[in-house]
Every structure is written in structure tokens, then in C-alpha cells.
Amino acid sequence: MSQKNKGYFLAEMLLTIAAFLMAAAIILPYSVFIITQIVQIREDAGAVHLLFDELMHIKASGKESGRTLEVKHNLFYQVLVFKDDSGNILEVCIQYVGENQKNIKKCAFVE
Numbered sequence: 001m002s003q004k005n006k007g008y009f010l011a012e013m014l015l016t017i018a019a020f021l022m023a024a025a026i027i028l029p030y031s032v033f034i035i036t037q038i039v040q041i042r043e044d045a046g047a048v049h050l051l052f053d054e055l056m057h058i059k060a061s062g063k064e065s066g067r068t069l070e071v072k073h074n075l076f077y078q079v080l081v082f083k084d085d086s087g088n089i090l091e092v093c094i095q096y097v098g099e100n101q102k103n104i105k106k107c108a109f110v111e
Helices: 010-061
Strands: 069-072 075-083 089-097 103-109
Touching: 010 069, 010 075, 010 089, 010 103
Parallel strands: none
Antiparallel strands: 069 075, 075 089, 089 103
16 A cells, blocks of 8 residues: 655645746846846947047037937947037036937036
8 A cells, every 4th residue: 555656746746836936026027127237338328439439529629520410239329529618628528328218328528
């Protein structure tokens, strides 16, 4: 009458599936959040790089580079240069629409 039971019982299998689903329910939202943060950081890095290039060009030559639109990583970055009444450059901004459809603007003052 003594038989050895080889394998899983139904209850053990259901507990394993429930534990796996609970772990997936916790980890999946975090992974989606991290992926969106990585995309946003990559977009910001492109904008800051263009802003730095424009500021260095202004500092070296004393005038703007003339770029108004730059395409990088399938995003359109718009270069905006603000001047005062006498024509001196005060501020440079990079404006773009991110992957999450937000209008983002990075600005810096010219020294």
C-alpha cells in the first residue's frame, strides 16, 4: 500500500504559479518605469550636448552658429537664441518634444 509519489501535487504547482505571478506583478511596473527613465535621460543628454555645442560656438566666435533645427536619435531639437535690444546674445535654449509627448526646454545663459 505504500506508494512513492513522484512529482508535484496540484497544490504545490498552484503555489508556484501564484508566487511567480506575484513576483511578475511587482517587477513589471518597475521595469517599465526604468525603461521610460532611460529614454528620457537619453533625450536630455542629446539636448544638453547640443546646448553645450551652441554655447561653445558662441563663446569662441561671438555669434550664433545659425542652426535652428537639429535631428538626433529620431528627435527634432530646435535651437533658440534670445538676444537683448542691442543684439547681444543672452540665452540659448534647446526645445524638443520627447517620446512621452511632453514639450521639454533646456536653457542656459551665455557668459
